[in-house]
Amino acid sequence: MKITRAELTHFRSYETCVLEPCEGVNVLLGDNGQGKTNVLEALYLCCTGRSHRTRQDRELIRWGADFAAVRVDALRRDGSHQVEIALPALGRRRIRVAGQEIARSGELMGHVTGVLFSPEDLRTVKDGPAERRRFVDMALSQIRPAYYYALQRYARALKQRNEALKAIAARPSLAATLDAWDEQLADAGIELSSHRRTYIEKLSAVAAGIHRDIADGRERLEIRYLPSVSAGDDARAYLEALFSARETDARRMTTTVGAHRDDVQILVEGRDVRAFGSQGQQRTAALAMRLSELEVMRDRLGEWPMLMLDDVMSELDPGRRRQLVGRLKGVQTFITCTDAADLAGAEAGKMWRVEQGALKED
Ligand SMILES: Nc1ncnc2c1ncn2[C@@H]1O[C@H](COP(=O)(O)OP(=O)(O)O)[C@@H](O)[C@H]1O
Ligand SMILES: [Mg+2]
Incomplete structure (x- = not known):
């Protein structure tokens, strides 16, 4: 896919700003605060x-x-794609795909596809599980709209269940209202965890190879899925886990088990890089994860998504930079x-100078 x-x-x-990128490497050059990341x-x-x-x-x-808008035209193997997002200051956003307003937000996914690697990616490795779930969710949503819808269903059911738990704290006789939410949560939760498991297994295999290259074969990277509920594909087991947690959940007035508590463990040489890794190891792991995301997406989509590298070159030592640059062949990169x-x-196929919110082609 090329924009x-x-x-x-x-x-x-x-x-206003119009950008007509080349198919290869596109460079945005400018001082801090000029509008590159924007x-x-x-x-x-x-x-x-x-x-x-x-x-x-x-x-x-x-x-x-009073509004912002972005429009992207892209060329894919199956033809041209266009996405347009309008964000009004008042009212809800409007999204058009190929000129047609979409009814469900998930219809946006899969037209323009990309992977973004930024210095904040270190948070995927260093911060809590929410960052790692987001890492997985964003990639899976782009390659599987069904996953995105399952995420939405899960979030809705979770919100309702948490509200029910609060209501039950005041009126214990309402406990049976949990049944319906448990079922919906288990249903969406199973779908999420089965996609997450397959994706993370694939990611781990690819990332191990990439990591071997960028870390000069010295250390072994492994990515592991840590589901909050280990029910496999068994919806009944998922339901039972939710049921068993009811007492605790009622006390805490929140749902303590389920896909929203899943985590992903990143191991270097068998040790959790989050707790035991040096800054350099964490950075290398984060880079390997993003590059493998790019590759797994390509396998699934049948073509490369674009790659965005935000301020990461200066953070890498020359060896890792070379490794990264060597992987850009055929990938439209920003x-x-x-x-x-x-x-x-x-x-650089094309280069722009970015100054005070304006682009000037070099
Ligand atoms: N909503 C906004 N309206 C106008 N300017 C904004 C808005 N949000 C951020 N900015 C400006 O954008 C600039 C940051 O742009 P950014 O792309 O992050 O810079 P960089 O080139 O360092 O990546 C800042 O100067 C900030 O004031
Ligand atoms: Mg920036």
């Missing part, structure tokens, strides 16, 4: 429906403007950096 054109209107620091954020929004920096649409709208020297051999 042929992107247009930002009142998005973040941009009044461009990647807009592209990522068209892939996932989400910003990687905020959940508040309001923040994406240029200060003083690289942001403050210093062209950081590109280290990545041949």
Whole structure:
């Protein structure tokens, strides 16, 4: 998949901005705070429906403007795709795919596909499980709309169950209202965990190879799925786990088991890199995870998604940078950096200078 054109209107620091990238490496060069990440954020929004920096649409709208819009045209093996997202300051967002407004947000997925690697990715390795679930959810949603819908169903059922738990605290006679939510949670939860298991197994196999290359074969990386409920594909077992947790859940007034408590463990040489890894090991693991995400997505989609590298070149030592650059063949890539020297051999097909929310092609 290659983006042929992107247009930002009142998005973040941009009044308007049109970008016609090349199929290879596209470089956005500029000092800090000039608007480089804003461009990647807009592209990522068209892939996932989400910003990687905020959940508040309001923040994406240029200060003083009453809406923001992003439109991306892409060329895929099966033809051209177009995604358009309009974010009004008041009212709900509108998304169009191929010019048609979509009815369900999941219909956005899979038209423009991409992987974003940014310095904050270290959080995937270092922070709590929520970051790692997001890592898995964003990739799976792009390759499987059904997964995205299961996520939505799960979130809705979870919210209802938690509300029911609060109601039960006041009126214990309402305990039976949990039955319906348990069933919905188990149903969506099984679907999520079966996709997560397959995906993480694949990711782990690919990541081990990539990690071997970038860490010069010295250390072994393994990614493991740690489900909160080990029910396999057995919905009854999932239900039972929810049922057994009812007493605790009622006391805490929240659901303590289920897919929203899943985790992913990242091991280097068999040790949890989160607790025992050095900064360098964590960074290498994070890079290997993103690059394997790219590869697993390609296997599933039948073509490369685009790759966005936000300020990561300067963080890598020359050896890892070379490894990374060596993997960009055939992948449309967007690289942001403050210093062209950081590109280290990545041949820029197109380059823009970014200054105060304006792009100038070099
Ligand atoms: N909603 C907004 N409206 C106008 N400007 C914004 C908005 N959000 C962020 N900015 C500006 O965008 C700039 C940051 O852009 P960013 O792309 O993160 O910079 P960088 O080039 O360092 O990646 C800052 O100057 C910030 O003031
Ligand atoms: Mg930036």
